[in-house]
Amino acid sequence: MGRAVVVGVDGSASSDEALEWAAADARRRGLGLRLVHVCEQSLLGPEAADYCAQTLQAARERAGRLAGDGVQVTTGMPSGKVIDAFVGESVTADCVVLGSRGLGGFKGLLIGSVSVGVAGHAACPVVIVRGSAGARHGRVVVGDDGSPCAGVALAYAAEQARARGVPLQVTYAWQMPVTPSHPVAYSAMLDRSSERELRAAAERLAAWRETYPDVEILGEQVIGHPAEALIKAGQQADLAVVGTRGLGGFASALLGSVSRTVLHQATCPVAIVRPRPEQA
Structure with missing residues (x-):
């Protein structure tokens, strides 16, 4: 077996x-x-x-x-x-x-x-x-930040969505930096940076749709803290999936701040996914 x-x-x-x-x-x-x-x-x-x-x-x-x-x-x-x-x-x-x-x-x-x-x-x-495992919303949600851990989490989430016959929602969230004292030049730089990030997220989404053609993959791009976005999305999901550590995590941390926050506050079952040795 x-x-x-x-x-x-x-x-x-x-x-x-x-x-x-x-x-x-x-x-x-x-x-x-x-x-x-x-x-x-x-x-x-x-x-x-x-x-x-x-x-x-x-x-x-x-x-x-x-x-x-x-x-x-x-x-x-x-x-x-x-x-x-x-x-x-x-x-x-x-x-x-x-x-x-x-x-x-x-x-x-x-x-x-x-x-x-x-x-x-x-x-x-x-x-x-946490809570009744019998609740049904017909959706699996996974967080994306472009990190290797997020990619492994998405593979597990896609398998779960396929087995359930439900859509997979990929949530990408970013936070707006504090505006400095010279907002005009900074605003233009911020716009360019945001365009690059959103374009990269859209390209990852397109690649995943090719990799998992039998899974309906929906994209969600929101402004806000990634943990808050996932917790909110999880309110209408059967499962929330998150990697152990994203791009902003310290290498020595066992759980990143986003995964820890989602684990403690989400109202649906939460899957914490770490790359296996062969995936690292």
């Missing part, structure tokens, strides 16, 4: 939503489904093994109902640290799917530390599911 959709299960309502999303994704894309429950024995005490096995079995039964007979379902129950376990799974996974907050999360937080940690270190796309 090839790469599978790996989903974290822990018995929480958030992980149930993640399992629903992962089962539908595996079914649509013809992939296997792997359920992973990390058994933290040091926290659960001597009855940990029985509790973990029961949690995983309950998820296995639910996955079978959700995914159907055509999806091969496997399970794993590693011990140790949760983030390390899922980062390890990510090496051979198609993607890792997590709920926004598990049993150990603080209720006031929109995104739990496990979700952020895995998204920042995983070798494959990480999908964080």
Whole structure:
């Protein structure tokens, strides 16, 4: 079997939503489904093994109902640290799917530390599911800034749009610089720069339409912060896809400011995509 959709299960309502999303994704894309429950024995005490096995079995039964007979379902129950376990799974996974907050999360937080940690270190796309996975808007949205990470994110977004049979909206956003004390000359320079950026974005869009002729690709160009544009677009999308780091990011940063902001504030499921070693 090839790469599978790996989903974290822990018995929480958030992980149930993640399992629903992962089962539908595996079914649509013809992939296997792997359920992973990390058994933290040091926290659960001597009855940990029985509790973990029961949690995983309950998820296995639910996955079978959700995914159907055509999806091969496997399970794993590693011990140790949760983030390390899922980062390890990510090496051979198609993607890792997590709920926004598990049993150990603080209720006031929109995104739990496990979700952020895995998204920042995983070798494959990480999908964080918040809210009902059953909501349908009929669109996938992806951010574009011309960076290599954005190109890899678009490839994943196109695959998702193709599997769902929905359009892919490519959102390109730019911010207007502060006008200096000599606005006339600066305005002309700004206009030329904006024309170059918009032309480059349009050329990328045309190239992607040639690469993915079976996907309807829509272009959106807006003035504003890229994260805000993606969060707004995500309000009418089934999935928002963003690269781990754009052109403005520091090479040492695990998650760029845009991907981190979208992850924390988007109302739809968010896929954080990092280039695999063979894509780097």
